[in-house]
Amino acid sequence: MSRQSLSKAHAKITELSWEPTFATPAKKFGTDYTFDKSPKKDPLKQILRSYFPMEEEKDNRVFGAMDGAIRGNMFRQVQERWMEWQKLFLSIIPFPEISAARAMPLAIDAVPNPQIHNGLAVQMIDEVRHSTIQMNLKRLYMNHYIDPAGFDISEKAFANSYCGTIGRQFGEGFITGDAITAANVYLTVVAETAFTNTLFVAMPSEAAANGDYLLPTVFHSVQSDESRHISNGYSILLMALADEDNRQLLERDLRYAWWNNHCVVDAAIGTFIEYGTKDRRKERDSYAEMWRRWIYDDYYRSYLMPLEKYGLVIPHDLVEKAWDRIYNQHYVHRVAQFFATGWPVNYWRIDPMTDVDFEWFEDKYPGWYDQFGAWWEAYNRLAYPGRNKPIAFESVGYEYPCRCWTCMVPCLIREDLVVDKVDGEWRSYCSETCHWTDAVAFRPRYEGRDTPSMGRLTGKREWETLYDGWDLADIVSDLGYVRDDGKTVVGQPHLHLDDPKKLWTTDDFRGIEFRSPKVLLNQMSDSEREAWAAAYRANPNRTPATV
Amino acid sequence: MSTPSKERKHQAPASFPKPEFTGAEAGMLEFPSSNSRSYNYFTPQKMRATVYEDVTTDVQPDPERYLTQGWIYGFARGPGGYPHEWTAVKSGNWHAFLDPNEEWEQTIYRNNSNVVRQIELNLQNAKDAGAYAHWSRSWTKFVAENVGAWMHAEHGLGMHVFVSAQRSAPTNMINNAIAVNSAHRLRFAQDLALYNLDLSDSLEVFDGKVHRDAWNNNPSWQGVRENVERLTAVEDWAEAVFATNVVFEPLVGVLFRSDLMMQIAARNGDYITPTLIGAGENDYNRDLRYTRALFSLLGHDERHGAANRSTMQGWLDKWTPVSAHAAHELQPIWSQPSERTVTFADSWAAATDDFKTLVAEFGLTPAKEL
Ligand SMILES: [Fe+2]
Numbered sequence: 002m003s004r005q006s007l008s009k010a011h012a013k014i015t016e017l018s019w020e021p022t023f024a025t026p027a028k029k030f031g032t033d034y035t036f037d038k039s040p041k042k043d044p045l046k047q048i049l050r051s052y053f054p055m056e057e058e059k060d061n062r063v064f065g066a067m068d069g070a071i072r073g074n075m076f077r078q079v080q081e082r083w084m085e086w087q088k089l090f091l092s093i094i095p096f097p098e099i100s101a102a103r104a105m106p107l108a109i110d111a112v113p114n115p116q117i118h119n120g121l122a123v124q125m126i127d128e129v130r131h132s133t134i135q136m137n138l139k140r141l142y143m144n145h146y147i148d149p150a151g152f153d154i155s156e157k158a159f160a161n162s163y164c165g166t167i168g169r170q171f172g173e174g175f176i177t178g179d180a181i182t183a184a185n186v187y188l189t190v191v192a193e194t195a196f197t198n199t200l201f202v203a204m205p206s207e208a209a210a211n212g213d214y215l216l217p218t219v220f221h222s223v224q225s226d227e228s229r230h231i232s233n234g235y236s237i238l239l240m241a242l243a244d245e246d247n248r249q250l251l252e253r254d255l256r257y258a259w260w261n262n263h264c265v266v267d268a269a270i271g272t273f274i275e276y277g278t279k280d281r282r283k284e285r286d287s288y289a290e291m292w293r294r295w296i297y298d299d300y301y302r303s304y305l306m307p308l309e310k311y312g313l314v315i316p317h318d319l320v321e322k323a324w325d326r327i328y329n330q331h332y333v334h335r336v337a338q339f340f341a342t343g344w345p346v347n348y349w350r351i352d353p354m355t356d357v358d359f360e361w362f363e364d365k366y367p368g369w370y371d372q373f374g375a376w377w378e379a380y381n382r383l384a385y386p387g388r389n390k391p392i393a394f395e396s397v398g399y400e401y402p403c404r405c406w407t408c409m410v411p412c413l414i415r416e417d418l419v420v421d422k423v424d425g426e427w428r429s430y431c432s433e434t435c436h437w438t439d440a441v442a443f444r445p446r447y448e449g450r451d452t453p454s455m456g457r458l459t460g461k462r463e464w465e466t467l468y469d470g471w472d473l474a475d476i477v478s479d480l481g482y483v484r485d486d487g488k489t490v491v492g493q494p495h496l497h498l499d500d501p502k503k504l505w506t507t508d509d510f511r512g513i514e515f516r517s518p519k520v521l522l523n524q525m526s527d528s529e530r531e532a533w534a535a536a537y538r539a540n541p542n543r544t545p546a547t548v
Numbered sequence: 549m550s551t552p553s554k555e556r557k558h559q560a561p562a563s564f565p566k567p568e569f570t571g572a573e574a575g576m577l578e579f580p581s582s583n584s585r586s587y588n589y590f591t592p593q594k595m596r597a598t599v600y601e602d603v604t605t606d607v608q609p610d611p612e613r614y615l616t617q618g619w620i621y622g623f624a625r626g627p628g629g630y631p632h633e634w635t636a637v638k639s640g641n642w643h644a645f646l647d648p649n650e651e652w653e654q655t656i657y658r659n660n661s662n663v664v665r666q667i668e669l670n671l672q673n674a675k676d677a678g679a680y681a682h683w684s685r686s687w688t689k690f691v692a693e694n695v696g697a698w699m700h701a702e703h704g705l706g707m708h709v710f711v712s713a714q715r716s717a718p719t720n721m722i723n724n725a726i727a728v729n730s731a732h733r734l735r736f737a738q739d740l741a742l743y744n745l746d747l748s749d750s751l752e753v754f755d756g757k758v759h760r761d762a763w764n765n766n767p768s769w770q771g772v773r774e775n776v777e778r779l780t781a782v783e784d785w786a787e788a789v790f791a792t793n794v795v796f797e798p799l800v801g802v803l804f805r806s807d808l809m810m811q812i813a814a815r816n817g818d819y820i821t822p823t824l825i826g827a828g829e830n831d832y833n834r835d836l837r838y839t840r841a842l843f844s845l846l847g848h849d850e851r852h853g854a855a856n857r858s859t860m861q862g863w864l865d866k867w868t869p870v871s872a873h874a875a876h877e878l879q880p881i882w883s884q885p886s887e888r889t890v891t892f893a894d895s896w897a898a899a900t901d902d903f904k905t906l907v908a909e910f911g912l913t914p915a916k917e918l
Pocket residue numbers: 098101127128131223
């Protein structure tokens with residue numbers, strides 16, 4: 002189509018909407034934002050007549066690559082260390098994708114602009130595409146990778162695991178609460194515009210370096226739809242900015258969305274990239290380096306900062322704080338260590354780190370070895386059953402952390418722990434901002450104004466509560482993370498499948514009692530709790546070299 | 549990404565790790581679960597799960613299945629996730645519904661691409677052959693006004709009934725089927741809009757603007773517009789799907805598309821419009837398959853069947869008069885073309901016959917006024 006006929010076509014499609022007079026579309030999802038004074042801003046346009054064949058073409062390339070990978074025996078060259086983490090990643094990601102589809106009517110309800118409605122409806126179809134194409138990729142992994150355990154229980158494990166819940170925010174956050182908070186600020190302005198770069202660009206390049214060239218094919222294909230989504234979000238954001246009354250809400254939501262995305266996405270993707278790779282070339286960028294370029298420079302400096310000209314206060318402090326956590330406070334490394342500590346209740350295996358890894362980490366993150374080296378050596382030493390319990394239940398100088406009630410990642414930057422009585426119970430938070438999110442932001446009043454549409458934090462947010470006082474063997478059976486011999490567990494702290502004696506079974510877990518930090522916290526007296534919190538903050542949680 | 553318009557460039561790494569043999573291929577070792585190569589958390593309908601079941605089932609979790617911590621975000625005035633209370637109908641097992649069309653990424657794009665390619669080809673051929681040249685004035689006007697008005701109905705339902713409803717059902721299988729339904733509607737509306745543009749370009753006498761006036765003001769179309777607008781106002785997702793696909797579509801949609809347009813176009817020298825309308829009709833037939841499967845399941849639910857039938861009967865009794873009224877308001881357009889091969893009574897009889905057969909499948913009784 003010529004440029005001229007294309008713009009005529011767009012104009013024609015705009016004529017499809019009309020001002021209703023008999024009844025107006027149901028407002029199912031409220032928002033506290035107003036758009037009455039907003040001039041209409043249009044996103045990138047897409048005509049379905051060209052959209053469907055364009056996407057079909059992309060899909061054909063993906064399916065072609067899948068056939069090629071199987072014929073070319075790709076899995077003979079795939080790193081198990083990498084593929085194991087895909088059991089976690091690919092159990093999580095189809096849900097955020099489909100949630101993005103489900104989020105579209107929230108935004109359509111809230112924003113009076115037919116051009117944006119069209120863009121959002123196409124995005125809905127894209128997101129159905131993304132979710133199902135990713136499920137299909139996982140299915141291929143399950144069929145062709147050496148160890149299908151963990152892939153075979155994927156969506157169940159996602160729904161009942163302590164990691165799945167962390168990831169689930171990146172999804173539930175799109176579809177609940179204030180429609181603009183959820184479907185615009187959290188989903189598009191932050192998750193899609195900032196964090197899909199780490200998800201869909203950094204991850205795939207790491208996959209390729211580990212012998213998996215299918216993940217890049219699928220995820221680049223997914224990412225290629227993203228610029229339209231980002232454009233939808235940007236148009237809504239500009240419309241929201243036109244009304245002074247929305248400023249306060251936008252500033253609140255940017256703080257919440259930025260911080261939650263950082264807590265959740267950097268935890269997960271950072272771990273997959275840094276601990277899932279075998280590529281330890283010095284010229285390979287670390288997650289921190291990628292983050293600095295794509296999130297700090299490209300997103301923060303080129304997208305967020307220019308919004309200041311509209312008078313919006315953007316969360317400079319939280320961007321700097323996130324960077325500080327990633328680079329100086331070893332956030333990603335602490336998360337990876339926590340996941341590895343939790344291996345008995347994982348549905349993937351975690352390869353121990355070796356001297357080659359140590360050296361790379363020390364080079365990229367000075368001070369890494371001091372903090373984590375001895376612990377990973379202990380992890381290695383305790384990798385097989387028989388002589389010892391899983392590392393979490395041996396004394397290696399690692400104190401099991403309590404959960405952040407808000408982001409659900411544990412409170413790993415220990416000096417930042419916040420403990421407060423909220424809604425009648427004692428809760429722990431990983432940071433000031435996570436505390437603020439629960440205690441201040443997700444409430445029906447905010448800074449003196451009513452916010453009746455704002456969402457709520459709900460559910461049994463501390464996973465450990467569900468299994469407080471249980472025997473570890475029973476927990477793993479209850480979760481269903483047991484292999485088809487009825488006793489070998491799915492998660493293992495190593496990659497050796499060749500020797501049955503190295504594989505842990507539920508028998509090895511019998512007699513180990515599991516406790517919930519939150520239950521314990523709520524049993525403490527005031528003075529006990531204060532002493533505990535002070536000790537928690539002061540404990541560097543560093544495994545001594547002599548253990 | 550930075551600003552939306554700016555495309556980023558990714559540099560290829562300076563070097564790349566050498567591929568090495570890892571032996572991580574299926575079958576290279578035997579160990580517990582080494583052959584566990586199917587998603588084992590749901591029971592497939594047949595012996596082996598279809599790709600559709602694999603890529604759809606349980607992607608939307610359910611507290612009644614594995615979601616042990618429950619939904620972790622809620623609305624100000626109610627729980628988050630996908631509350632069963634968002635519709636009046638109930639099910640002993642919402643997960644029993646599977647889309648007979650087995651729609652997933654591949655089918656969605658193949659199917660819709662085939663349709664748009666076919667349409668584009670037809671329109672190109674028509675243009676090249678000068679197929680519109682011998683259209684009579686009255687037929688040209690008829691298409692401009694009425695086919696033009698109809699595209700609004702398709703668009704309104706696609707955008708504000710189906711896109712909206714796919715947020716709300718208790719399972720991924722239902723929501724995806726509804727999402728695909730909305731894609732069909734929106735695409736068909738655009739197909740008609742672009743056809744309208746083509747006709748404006750090809751025929752000097754074709755009024756490419758009149759469709760808006762017909763839709764907004766022409767008395768014949770006000771019943772249809774009222775029906776569509778009222779459908780968009782329904783909060784209960786199942787009621788909205790039911791009232792659209794089970795009531796409005798047979799009594800108004802099929803009536804207009806199949807029982808009028810498809811019958812008279814050729815007699816008026818128009819061989820092109822039926823190919824477009826036929827594509828829309830085909831979409832509806834496809835969407836009717838999942839609709840049938842869904843409401844049959846609900847109507848025959850072991851525990852809730854009787855209550856559901858009574859709820860659905862209520863919807864039927866509420867919406868039949870609205871759509872019957874819309875259909876009858878439309879009656880004057882039957883006498884507009886110079887070649888009148890069907891009467892409104894014929895068309896209405898055909899439409900209501902199909903409608904009665906459909907509602908009987910769900911164990912419902914059509915309203916007396918039919
Ligand atoms: Fe997506």
